[in-house]
Amino acid sequence: MDANRKDCRLLQVSALGLAVAASLTLPALAAEPTSQDKQPVKESEAKAPKTNIVYIVIDDMGYSDFGCYGSEIKTPNIDKLAANGLIYNNFNTCPLCSPTRASLLTGRDNHAVGMGSVANYDMGSASPDYRGRVKDSAATVAQILKSHDYSTMGVGKWHLAPVHQVTPAGPYDYWPLAKGFERFYGYLDGETDQYKPQLFYDNHLIETPKTPGYQFSQDLVDHAIQFVTDQVSITPDKPYFLYVAFSAVHSPLQAPKKYIDMYKGVYDQGWDKIREERFERQKKLGIIPTDAELTPRDPNVKVWDSLSSDEKRLFARFEETYAGYLSYADAQIGRLIKHLQDIGQYDNTMLVLISDNGGTNSGGENGSDDFVKTLNGIKPSVKELLKRIDEIGGPDFGAVYPSGWGMVSNTPFKGYKGGLYNGGVRDPLIIQWPTNIKAKGELRSQYVHVTDITPTVFDVLKIAAPENFQGINQLPIDGKSITDTFDNKEAATKHDTQYYALGASRSIYQNGWKAVAIHKAGQPFENDIWELYNLNVDFAENHNVAEEYPEKLKELKELWAAEAKKHHATLLSANELGAAKPSDAVNNRNSFTYYQGVGPINSTAAPSIKNRSYTITVPVTRADKSQSGVLAAMGGDTAGYTLYIRNNHFVYEYNLFGTSYKIESDREVPVGDATLKFEFIKTGLFAGIGRLYINDVLSGEVVMPKTLRGMLPMESLDIGRDRYSAVSKAYKNMNEFPFAGELKYVDFELQNDQKAGTKN
Incomplete structure (x- = not known):
């Protein structure tokens, strides 16, 4: 038996019978070594x-994506955590990421702390529960533990500060360091490439970083x-709080090719069979009751067997990428755990x-090559996406899977991220604490909410x-606190009510x-129809008993x-949602002047x-x-959009998800001083005319x-x-294409005609 198969067999050790690997055909993944992996030291030598x-x-x-929650996706390192700790099957979050993270880090209701939705929406002081930030009256676990002489460190996704304040000059009031993190x-x-x-x-x-790979x-x-x-080397007697917030498996679905390719053919049978x-x-593992019923499939998702061969090939590749992305994240978790073991910081x-919310249906019927494209209501066709199938998972494709795979992710529940059925809010929770949780691989079924995690830490x-x-x-x-569930599977649920x-x-x-x-959109809230389960x-919210x-429904309302x-x-x-423009937004004005650098x-x-309507004016000086x-x-x-000089001409390009508007000046930019300007004149709703000027002379339209x-x-x-990815293909491979001359400033002047029908 080779080493991989031996590792696979080890996953079977748990009271739950977490023998996920035994039923799968894919090779187990080992944690990838790096130069930072250390040689083991004896646990007794550590001073913590x-x-x-x-x-x-x-x-x-979603609920079913870890191997230990019933998935075919290989998550051996996470499964080992479950086998050596506790797995909760009734853990509940908020339906979106920012609210969940706010509640996780504060132990408080997300609306109460100001995070009614994602941090991209700040409704201003008139809506204190929709401010896209965590109030100072809700100290985070990092702040409180820091005051108790803990080192506090965070990596990954934040999404807890108003994004209109994410600039090189802040303000920093709601960034991680202001909320208790020392590093x-x-x-x-909300996402990043x-x-x-x-x-x-x-x-x-x-x-x-420009590191290859x-x-x-x-x-x-x-x-x-x-x-x-750093922390345990310098201050070994000081404990630490570490917050690791992965991008995985939020879009864009991107992972090393070898992780994606290991799932080749796995999803050819389609989402209906995978879900079943x-x-x-899940029943065999005990994650769900044996009498649980699978919710009806989403009627908005096509039956897999009705799809064309092209659709099947494309959609399967999306899920191969998703699975590879999660397995890659699992390998990184394995690296972290191994390092803690090696330096005596594990036991x-x-x-x-946890996961922060359920799987998404934002990719729609076909999936997409860009999440923001979906937010703009643009739905790429199967034909368009199929042309780029080999790019899925790579750096030039911002993959979002079709909603059929979100349906699978949330098995056995209905609904998705952003909704309040269990598909949106019921998620995995695994807790491991080797020195104090004696139960290994056991299931806990108490109702637990994300607000319970930090109070549990305080209790511990x-x-x-x-x-x-x-x-x-x-x-x-x-x-x-849920500490009484650690060694007592029959402990009473303390969190009995949650809105x-x-x-x-x-x-x-x-x-x-x-x-x-x-x-129903456009209807008064008092006309809402209530369901009761x-x-x-x-278990899976199958039967509406309203x-x-x-009387029970009236009581709950x-x-x-x-x-x-x-x-x-x-x-x-x-x-x-998002209609207000808060007074503390750094862009709550109509004039902006930015300087080079x-x-x-x-x-x-x-x-x-x-x-x-608006203008962008750029005075430049060029030596040649x-x-x-x-x-x-x-x-x-x-x-x-982008403004640039190339081949001695002034160019403007506007890229609307593949639809391009481009103006190249009909005259050359003079050497020496020149004032370049782009003007957009609004002519209708989200429509207008773009014009280029060189020294106030119209040079293109x-x-x-x-x-x-x-x-x-x-x-x-x-x-x-142009950092990150290039707006224009004209300079895609030119390493940000920095301007070689002197750029004195870039001036934006905006007009207040958003509500006007036309402007001449």
């Missing part, structure tokens, strides 16, 4: 008498290992592993959450009963209203040019005709019947270069 705390968060991963390495928005991430180190932006999952674990190594196989495996570490460490922190009165902790609210959606849970309100006997138990009022939660329709500016913090390069660029290779309506690309506004 106190308990370390590690949170690991997987992004956008941070990662990114601040895995090959060209927009990275922040502590409070400053850094360039993407670079991938962000490995990079963030490299830094986690470095942070821990996971369901049966005294309590490790908590015998720390009281302060009523006043740094002079600020604190919100009460909403979560309940949910997201935009126009709402639900309420109490003692196994769950009510969900279905809102008895999860005590209906008509059978009207009243309870929802009371809980929402208690936590200051409000409901917002889709067109209200300024760092990348988040798209949401950049001048908001959507649906309005050869001096060329980018003057200003916003976005990347999927969408954005283009009609632009369509411009971006929704969210801007998450790549930055850059001055004097």
Whole structure:
């Protein structure tokens, strides 16, 4: 028996019978060694008498995607954590990433702390529960543990600061270092390219590493290992809190080719059969009750057997990439665990592993090559995507899987990320603590909410959450400690009531009963139709019993209203969300002047040019005709705009997900001083005319019947270069194409005609 097969057999050791590997045909993955891996030291030689705390968060991963939760995806390192710790099958989160992370790190309700939705939406002071930030009255676990002499370190995704404040100059009030982390390495928005991430180190932006074969999952674990190594080497008696927030498996789905290729052919049988196989495996593992029923398939997802051969080939490749992405993240978790073992920091570490919400349906029927494209309502065809099938998983394709695979991810539940059925909020939770949790591989079925994790840590460490922190009165902790479940599988559920609210959606849970309100856009909230489920006997929310138990439904509706009022939660329709422009947004003005050398500016913090007239003026000085390069660029290779000089001509390009508007000046740019200007004149809703000027002389024009309506690309506004991916193919391989002359400044002037029908 070879080494891989021996490792595979080891996964069978657990009281639950976590023998996932025994039923699979794929080879197990070993943790990839790097130069940072250390030689083992004896546990007794380590000096860490106190308990370390590690949170690991997987992004956008559904209930069934770990091997130990019933998946065919190889997650051997995560499965070992489950086999040596506890696995929870009734763990619940918020339906989106920022709210879950806010509740995880504070132990408090996400609305109460100001994170009613993702951090991209800041509704201003009129909506205090939708501010895209964590209030100072809700100190994080990092802040509190730091005050108890813990080192605090974070890597990966933040997404807990208003993204309109993500600039080279802050403000930094809600960035990781302001929220208790002494060290941070990662990114601040909701997603980032895995090959060209927009990275922040502590409070400053850094360039993407140019290392051959670079991938962000490995990079963030490299830094986690470095942070821990530094801390235990210098202050070995000091415990630490480490927060590891993976991008995986949020879009873009990108991973090393060898991890994707190891799943070749696995998903050819399609999402319907894979979903049924996971369901049966979950029963065998005990993850779900033997009498649980698989929810009906999503009627908006095509039956796999009805698909064309081209559709099957394309859709299978999306899931091969997703599986490879998760397996690659698992390998990095294995590296981190091995390092903790090697330096004697394993047995005294309590490790908590979760997903932040369920699998997504944002890819729609066919999947997509760009997440922001889906937010703009643009749906690529199978024919368009099939031409690029070999690019899926690579650096030039921002893959989002079709919703059929999100349906599989959330097995056995219905619904997706962003919704309040269990498909959106029921997620994996694994807790391992070798020195103190004696049960190995056991299942726990108590209702647990994400707000319970940090109170559990406080309980473990015998720390009281302060009523006043740094002079600020604190919100009460909403979560309940679950330490009594560690060694008692029959422990009573302490968290018996939990309300949910997201935009126009709402639900309420109490003692196994769950009510969900279905809102129809444009209708008053009082007209919502409520459904009722008895999860005590209906694990997967299959049977709506609202008509059978009207009094119970009435009771829960009243309870929802009371809980929402208690936590200051409000409901917002889709067109209200994000409509406000908060006064503290750095781009809450119409005039901007940027100087050469300024760092990348988040798209949401950049001048908001959507649906309005504006000008961009750039005075330059060139010594000769050869001096060329980018003057200003916003976005990347999927969408954005760029101004540049090439071949001695002034060029403007606007890339609308493949539809390109381009003007090249009809005259050369003079050597010496020149004033270059682009003018957009709005002629209709998200439409207009673009004009180029050289020294106030009209030098080119283009009609632009369509411009971006929704969210801007998450790549930055850059001055004097085009970082990350290139907006224009004309300079794609020219290493950011920095301007070689003197760029005095880039001036934006915006007009207030967003609501006007036309402008002449």
